Amino acid sequence: MTNTLREPRVRSVLDRLFDGAGGDDDTFEALEWDAVRSADAQERADLLAGIYMPISARGGDLLYALVRASRPENVVEFGTSFGISTLYLAAAVADNGKGHVYGTEMSEAKVAAARKNLDEAGLGGVATILPGDARRTLADLKGPIGLVLLDGWKELCLPVLRDLEPRLAAGAVVVADDIDQESMAGYLAYVRDPANGYVSVALPVEDGMEISCRA
Known part of the structure; x- marks a missing residue:
């Protein structure tokens, strides 16, 4: 089986990227935090353009497994x-032989x-990176969306999810990092809250990941 x-x-x-991310702590220490705290989302993205802020390798393996298992048509x-x-x-997505990844980034x-x-x-053909505010860049993305990873600015995770909900496939998986x-x-x-239509479980992966199924 292909991996x-x-x-x-x-x-x-x-x-190489994980090695680079190892320097995040030093970069964080050099920041002017008053400017970061008072910045809006775009300004923060520009101020932190040199910081990786990655998921963990274990979290990455979990994402890979979830996509392989659910075989989504569209990943956001x-x-x-x-x-x-x-x-x-x-x-x-490449190993599934179907689907496409749509990433969003403000920097x-x-x-x-x-x-x-x-x-x-060698994976550029199955992924598209959309520049700018996700609430605008994802507005025209058609569904069904089978898997969502929320790992941007935390105060925007819920608004982005709410924007995407009409296009979520039944049984779609939503992953939130740094919970x-x-x-x-x-x-x-x-x-x-079951009233909102999810079955949700927290997993102890690094700073915590919430796995929610659109039920």
């Missing part, structure tokens, strides 16, 4: 950054980097 994650060109890109990623998570999603520098990384890994952050409280309350 594109094991291919040397994919593995080398992932290893909110918050692409340098494309680490996108590589896992795209590898799974122009990161859009260019993510596209380059996908091409270097330990206080700013995810509203999102978690929403997907954990």
